[in-house]
Amino acid sequence: MTGQSRAKPCSWLSRFRRRARLTGDDSDDGGGSHCSTLPVRGARGTAPGPAHARARREPLVRGLPAGLRPPDEARLPEQEARRPPLAFRSRGGERPRPTAGRGPPGGYNRGYATKHVVEGLEPRTLYRFRLKVTSPSGECEYSPLVSVSTTREPISSEHLHQAVSVNDEDLLVRILQGGRVKVDVPNKFGFTALMVAAQKGYTRLVKILVSNGTDVNLKNGSGKDSLMLACYAGHLDVVKYLRRHGASWQARDLGGCTALHWAADGGHCSVIEWMIKDGCEVDVVDTGSGWTPLMRVSAVSGNQRVASLLIDAGANVNVKDRNGKTPLMVAVLNNHEELVQLLLDKGADASVKNEFGKGVLEMARVFDRQSVVSLLEERKKKQRPKKSCVC
Template sequence: MNAGSVSGDCKSSEPIVVGKISHHSIELNWGSGENDRNGPTDSWTRFSLEEMDPKSHNYGTIYIGYSTHHVVEGLEPSTLYKFRLRITRPNGECSLSPAVSVTTSREPLSCKHLHQAVNRNDEEELIRVLQSGTVNVNVCDKLGFTPLMVAAQKGFGRLVRKLVDHGADIHVKNGSGKDSLMLACYAGHLDIVQYLRKFGATWQSRDMGGCTPLHWAADGGHLPVIAYMIQDGCELDVRDTVSHWTPLMRVSAVGGNAAVASLLIRAGADVNVRDKDGKTPLMVAVLNNHEELVELLLDNGADQHVKNEFGSGAAEMAKAFGRQNIIDLLEGRKIL
């Protein structure tokens, strides 16, 4: 944009006519009868469209040519712009139109605004977007998460309710097969878990690896959520479809959270359940050096003499991995 100023000999011209306005463009028209294009171009009237810089208040040229029409593009939504037209005739006579002020329209509501409102926990903006009726409430972001999934994972209970009220599908899954209930279980948002259950979310839902909400709750380690799930009749020894691990096996393999394991065991989880390779929760806990969990499992009837399909038991695994603390613990139990 070239800087420009008004010369003293420029005469006033007819005003610019504003045409179509969008959130990113403004159409401008002028001089319907002034542009005689007969003969060579040096005999044509030339037009220079100028835009004012809001900071310096100086005008700069954004278009030079012989057209009586120009669309200014790449503008910001809901923003005020100011234009004027400089007309130069073949005889050198110059005229300048009165300045015209135009404000671009508000940007149309889109999925971007919906996800922005959720990520910012902006209930007012969320309601505005939802009530517009122009955005699919189940639209996914670039990670494959719906607005409901994001709100459930972040613990934005009020937004979860608004989204469900406006038709959000609680059963939609992301690319890895997780639904809003699984995400809320893993993150430990009990109020949202209860709310989603009220509207039909199921404990039987599975992700791509066959894990259920209880598997994810066990991974998250949030006792109030797990206690509610147990009280609500969630199946304790449900297996995934990859390793055939129950939630108790997941605890043994992933976090070793003895408090979670204790809660599952007290509710009736099988301490001697086997995975597809014949390993028990005790073996998995030994392999991952979860000493407190090993002791808990032994206290609750875990059989250290069971062998996997390769003929190895908990003691052999402890020795193979040099887990002397576990070896001592197991040997002490044998003496007892």
């Protein structure tokens, strides 16, 4: 070992080697010995002290015999054992820094423990370790070189979601056939693999997941299911497939909105048209504000094509929400001038008052919607009856 003097073997160390395993045992050798690990290369040892010796902090494997492999992830216990013959402890609760045989050494380990486990190891990687044992008198000895290697990284839910995110069908099939990962396990955002595939429009992945038993009606943290996400994103093939496998138009998110509300927000007319043909209720009301999909269009996007499609399918242009507002009022407040024109053309009543007795013209003036004010005033003049002339 470069830069280190090798001490003479002592009788207590010989006894110690015959008796102890690296995981430690509960017997007391009577010597009050101290041990620590030392890397094979690049170590910087310090002079041993009377009771403790410092060494480069290296991970300690669970057993010295060759071929024994450490776990890929574990933790270092902080409770001090009572003089076990082979003991190990992290200073100040620090996390150990493993070192590969091909890389630089890690940190320091010092103290007592019954076992030492290593976190953050790379899969399929060779690691090398040595143990430095120091007696109370300052004598020290190094163990023979131990080479250990980690196994393949186990398949986890992260691999499942990664396969879906990159639209990798082959990897997804291999993971599901392995049987170690549940198909409905959510990611860190609360989305199942089916939700992600439906939102991205990966129809083949959706079919694979459904055939492997995923629940099409599961919801994320905001209450949205896969059908709502597909409707909002405009993936008609996914919408049709989910409907054939049990997805419901009646499902609601935490705000009380249905798939048609989200399809109206997304503005995909082909999806909305098919939903209506499939029996989706066109004037369904959310449980929060009492808004229909037409009112959502008036508030959010102002999309004329979506509004016209809903109205032609039977949506009520004069329906009121919980506060007495109509789609026309909502469109005026959000300054959707073209939508206001469409609603008036489709029969919206501009004389309706809300619960505070205010009409659309007054609302437009209060919120300084000058273009909408001009439109409403012009429409009002056209609706005035002409005076008859008496000869």
